[in-house]
Amino acid sequence: xxxxxxxxxxxxxxxxxxKTGKVKAVDGLNLxxxxxxxxxxxxxxxxxxxxxxxxxxxxxxxxxxxxxVFGYEVxxxxxxxxxYIGVAPQDYSIYEDMSLEENVxxxxxxxxMSKTEFEPRFVELLKILRLEEKRKTxxxxxxxxxxxxxxxxxxLIHSPKIVFFDEATVGVDPIxxxxxxxxFRSLKNEGxxxxxxxxxxxxxxxxxxxGLMRAGKLIAxxxxxxxxxxxxxxxxxxxxxxxxxxxIIDD
Amino acid sequence: MIKKKKDEFKxxxxxxxxxxxxxxxxxxxxxxxxxxRTIALLSVVPxxxxxxxxxxxxxxxxxxxxxxxxxxxxxxxxxxxxxxxxGPNITDTLLNDTSVDVSFGDYFNGIDAVEKGDYxxxxxxxxxxxxxxxxxxxxxxxxxxxFVYIDATKPTIRASILGAIHDALDSALGExxxxxVQILAHDRAEFTGLDVGIPSVIAFVIIFxxxxxxxxxxxxxxxxxxxxxxYSTPLRSSERLLGYVIGILLIAFLMIALxxxxxxxxxxxxxxxxxxxxxxxxxxxxxxxxxMAVFLSNFAQNExxxxxxxxxxxxxxxxLGGMLVPIVSLPAWLQPVSYVVPLTYGINLFEGIMLKxxxxxxxxxxFTVVAGMCLLFFVLAVLTVRSRMRD
Numbered sequence: 001x002x003x004x005x006x007x008x009x010x011x012x013x014x015x016x017x018x019k020t021g022k023v024k025a026v027d028g029l030n031l032x033x034x035x036x037x038x039x040x041x042x043x044x045x046x047x048x049x050x051x052x053x054x055x056x057x058x059x060x061x062x063x064x065x066x067x068x069v070f071g072y073e074v075x076x077x078x079x080x081x082x083x084y085i086g087v088a089p090q091d092y093s094i095y096e097d098m099s100l101e102e103n104v105x106x107x108x109x110x111x112x113m114s115k116t117e118f119e120p121r122f123v124e125l126l127k128i129l130r131l132e133e134k135r136k137t138x139x140x141x142x143x144x145x146x147x148x149x150x151x152x153x154x155x156l157i158h159s160p161k162i163v164f165f166d167e168a169t170v171g172v173d174p175i176x177x178x179x180x181x182x183x184f185r186s187l188k189n190e191g192x193x194x195x196x197x198x199x200x201x202x203x204x205x206x207x208x209x210x211g212l213m214r215a216g217k218l219i220a221x222x223x224x225x226x227x228x229x230x231x232x233x234x235x236x237x238x239x240x241x242x243x244x245x246x247x248i249i250d251d
Numbered sequence: 252m253i254k255k256k257k258d259e260f261k262x263x264x265x266x267x268x269x270x271x272x273x274x275x276x277x278x279x280x281x282x283x284x285x286x287x288r289t290i291a292l293l294s295v296v297p298x299x300x301x302x303x304x305x306x307x308x309x310x311x312x313x314x315x316x317x318x319x320x321x322x323x324x325x326x327x328x329x330x331x332x333x334x335x336x337x338g339p340n341i342t343d344t345l346l347n348d349t350s351v352d353v354s355f356g357d358y359f360n361g362i363d364a365v366e367k368g369d370y371x372x373x374x375x376x377x378x379x380x381x382x383x384x385x386x387x388x389x390x391x392x393x394x395x396x397x398f399v400y401i402d403a404t405k406p407t408i409r410a411s412i413l414g415a416i417h418d419a420l421d422s423a424l425g426e427x428x429x430x431x432v433q434i435l436a437h438d439r440a441e442f443t444g445l446d447v448g449i450p451s452v453i454a455f456v457i458i459f460x461x462x463x464x465x466x467x468x469x470x471x472x473x474x475x476x477x478x479x480x481x482y483s484t485p486l487r488s489s490e491r492l493l494g495y496v497i498g499i500l501l502i503a504f505l506m507i508a509l510x511x512x513x514x515x516x517x518x519x520x521x522x523x524x525x526x527x528x529x530x531x532x533x534x535x536x537x538x539x540x541x542x543m544a545v546f547l548s549n550f551a552q553n554e555x556x557x558x559x560x561x562x563x564x565x566x567x568x569x570x571l572g573g574m575l576v577p578i579v580s581l582p583a584w585l586q587p588v589s590y591v592v593p594l595t596y597g598i599n600l601f602e603g604i605m606l607k608x609x610x611x612x613x614x615x616x617x618f619t620v621v622a623g624m625c626l627l628f629f630v631l632a633v634l635t636v637r638s639r640m641r642d
Contacts, residue, residue, distance in 0.1 A: 059482035070260060079485050083264050087483045093476035095278070097285050102278075109274035110484045112264045154480075 008162055008193050009033040009056060014065035016051050016216075025051040027216030029065070033195060033209075038188050040204035041197045042236065043213030049197040050090060052213075053164045056195075057087050069162070083111065086155035090166040090197075092147045094154060096140040100131060103139060104153050111158035118157070125153045128183065145176050162193045169196070169203055181206050201237040212240055219243045264485035271486055275494020276501070279468055283502050289464060293502060297456045297510045301449065301518070312411035317351050317372040318365075320358035326382040328389070335381040340423035345374075348415045362400045372412045373400040384424075437607045440523060449520040450605045451574045453510055454597030457537050459565045461503055465544025466557035468495060474553060488636045492629065496541045500534065503541075507533045523608035532600040532614075535621050539593065542628035549635045568594035596620050 014029040026048040033039045041049045054060035056067055058078030067074040069081045094103045101122070108118040126132045129149040134142060139150060148168065155163060165184075169177045184194050188208075196207065204210045205224050212220040212227075220227060220243055224236065231239045264271075283289055323338025345353050354370070361373025375398040377383075386392035399416065403409050421430075435441065472478045481491065507530075514520040522529060551557040569575055571585070572594025578586060589595050599617045603609035611618065 054479070054483070057483035059479055072260070079265055079487075080260060080262055082483055082485045084260065085483065087480060089476055089480055091476045093480040095282065095475065095477060097282050098278070102281065106274060106278050107484070110271055110481070110486050112268065112270065112485065 006035045007032045008035045008070055009195070010066075010068045011052075011056065012066040014052065014055065014067060015063045016048070016055060016060070017063045024216050026055070026062075029213075029216065029218055031056075031211065031218065033193060035193055036188055036191050037209060038184055038194045038196065038207045040207035040210045041195060041213060042201055042204045042210055042240075043197075043199065045199055047199075047213040048216040049199075049213055050166055051216075053087070053166055053195065053197065057085055057164055058082055059087075083158070084161045086158065086160035086163040088148075088151045088155040088163070088165050088168055090170075092139075092151040094139055094147065094151050097138065099136050099138055100142070100146075100150050100153075101135050103150060104157050107154040108157045113158060121157060121159065122153075125156055129153055130179075145172055148172060160192070162195065163187070165194065165196045167197055167199070170198060170200060201240055202235060204236050210236065212236075212243065214240075214244060267487060268490060272490045272494045272497065275486075275491055276498035279495055279498025280501055282471075283464065283468070283498070289467065293460060293464065293506050294509065296460060297452075297506055298513055300456055300459075301452045301510060301514060312350050312408055314352045315350060315372075315408050315412060316354065316370045317345075317374060317412060318354050318356050318358075318361035318370045319345060319374045319376070320356060320361060321376045322378040323376045323380040324378050324382075326379070326385055328385045331389070333385050333388070335385050337381045337384060337423045338376050341376060341419045344419035344422045345415060348418065350411050351415045358398070358400075365400050365402055368402075371402045371405070371408050374398070374416065375400075437523060440521065440606070440608075442521065442606060443519075445514075445518050446521045446606065449514045449518070450601035451572075451594075451598045453507070453514070453533065453601050454536065454572075454594055455565070455569065455574060456510055457503070457507065457533065457597065458540055458568060458594060459561055460506060461499065461537055461540040462544050462547070462564055463558060463561045464502065465495070465499055465541045466548050466551060466560055467554055468499060469545055469548040470551050470554055470557040473548070488633050491636075492542070492545055492632050495545060496538055499541050499544075500537055503537045504534070507537070520605070522605050524604035525610060528610060529601070529604045532604060532618070532621075535618070535625065536593075536597050536600065539621055539624040539628060542625055542632055543593075545632040546628050546635060568592050571595070573598050593621075593624060596624075 009031060010033075011029050011031045014026055014031075015024065016026040017024050029048070029052055031052070041052065043049050051060065055062045056069060056074065058074050058081060061075050070084065072081050074081060095106070098106070104122055104125070105118060108122070113121075126135060129152060131146065131149055131153065134146060134150075139147060142150065152165070152168065155165075169180050172180065184196070184206075187194060198204060207224070209223050210221065210227060211218050220231070220239060222230065227236065227239055228234065231242055233239045233242060283293075319342055321338040321342050323336065323341075325334065325336040327334045342353070342355075345351060356364075358373055358375040361370060361375075364370045365373050377397065380395065380397060383392055383395045387395055397416075399412070401409055401412060469478075472481075511529075511533075515522060547560055548557065551560065571578075571581070571589045572592045573589065574594060578589045578595065581589065596617045600614055600621070603614045603617070607613075
């Protein structure tokens with residue numbers, strides 16, 4: 001019996017033109033992401049990574065094209081699928097004037113979790129993210145790395161099946177970054193699909209598969225080894241430069 | 252192709268949830284509670300505004316300096332025998348009138364003093380004043396004159412001086428002459444300047460503060476990026492909007508209670524009508540403005556822009572909503588504009604309930620308009636959220 005490949009995210013000819021500015025932020029994106037995969041969406045600032053994530057997670061309506069998440073059409077079924085996805089945006093997007101616990105509890109309520117569901121999951125996340133001592137601390141008094149972890153805790157509280165980490169490892173110290181990747185692996189082992197964006201090319205080496213984005217389009221896709229072999233390059237950055245043919249696109 | 256596994260994806264969190272709505276509401280209250288500046292704004296501003304508007308801008312004029320030159324002589328009429336000396340009666344009444352502060356002196360010096368701004372009026376009672384009055388009563392004379400040299404630059408002061416003189420003449424003549432008998436409407440109630448001022452202050456405070464607090468709450472959510480984050484959760488727009496409204500209204504409820512308690516118990520303002528109807532009206536009016544704030548927040552990118560909306564809305568409202576000038580006194584072409592200014596209906600409601608003792612029967616139209624405003628701004632707010640996602 002053939003092994004059935006299960007795609008949890010599929011986009012077809014996805015286009016987003018913002019009304020203001022008339023820029024094609026995403027220009028015919030075709031993505032297929034498998035269950036339990038760590039997929040890195042790599043590209044410079046303004047290449048359309050965040051816009052793509054926002055459309056897939058149902059926060060932004062596409063101009064044209066199709067999106068399917070777990071086989072459900074988005075944005076049509078966005079409210080259903082949002083129960084199974086978690087998003088940690090690029091800017092921390094948490095409430096500065098509330099404590100770490102109040103932030104995470106707030107998001108748990110938004111996901112319809114009860115107190116008895118919240119408590120064990122929260123304690124578990126605090127331990128994993130090494131935030132146990134900061135439970136009652138106001139977010140504005142946390143360091144950048146801790147805010148990032150708080151944001152991640154908010155996106156994981158409801159045990160989602162897909163998580164989107166937008167530039168989660170950017171500006172994070174190397175020890176924490178290693179820790180993040182270890183944690184991403186453990187999530188993967190639990191069957192969670194991870195989509196991670198970054199504008200740091202070499203970051204992507206640790207992903208299962210990479211999608212290189214440029215000007216709203218996917219210019220290359222594959223596992224790091226596959227891509228390097230195919231383009232005869234030693235780093236992802238080299239591939240990116242080769243494919244861009246030296247052309248500079250200003251954001 | 253992806254195979255749907257229906258059993259794995261339960262259709263949870265799809266319907267409107269009060270739990271999520273309350274989560275937003277409590278979060279909003281928590282945040283407002285911790286914001287010292289906003290708390291100060293919410294508690295101090297209503298009282299300061301009430302003091303300023305209630306005491307200073309009520310149209311009540313006090314202690315206006317005037318100069319009186321009384322030359323009137325006692326007149327004794329031979330037949331029929333009448334003896335009359337009105338001058339001292341007039342000056343005595345004026346001296347007891349708190350709206351004017353009387354000095355005595357020469358009329359022509361008084362004119363100079365009015366021109367220089369030392370007095371607002373110089374009053375001249377001629378030597379034959381009492382004689383002329385008697386002759387008018389006997390039919391030998393048709394008109395009686397006294398003279399007032401008056402500063403017309405302040406219409407309210409001018410009206411108040413003339414009113415004081417009218418009252419003085421009225422009391423000096425006693426039972427003689429023409430009487431205007433006033434019968435006070437609305438249960439014969441007399442109102443102080445503060446009584447009259449408080450209803451519009453309540454309406455104004457609700458508009459001004461709820462717009463600011465509403466705008467700040469929502470614009471902060473936008474700046475922090477949490478608004479976009481909430482778009483990728485099961486939270487509905489209607490839950491989010493209602494949550495804000497409930498949260499802000501609970502705070503507003505305390506604020507309105509503060510205004511009412513302060514106004515009624517400290518300043519002794521009258522409430523002729525039903526207190527519960529008053530609270531209901533205040534809440535309905537508040538809800539309309541929180542929805543309006545949610546809608547307006549679409550046009551503000553940061554807190555500064557949000558705060559700029561408040562004077563932009565408040566100042567025209569004051570001018571056109573009947574707070575400073577009664578709507579009937581506005582130019583005819585401007586009056587229709589008053590009927591789209593929300594403050595108009597707020598003042599109608601609060602004045603109707605507090606001063607006139609009206610109930611729902613008399614105020615149904617104003618209630619309907621305010622309820623309509625709630626619906627309109629709710630729909631606009633939801634629509635603009637949807638269009639934001641389609642941007």
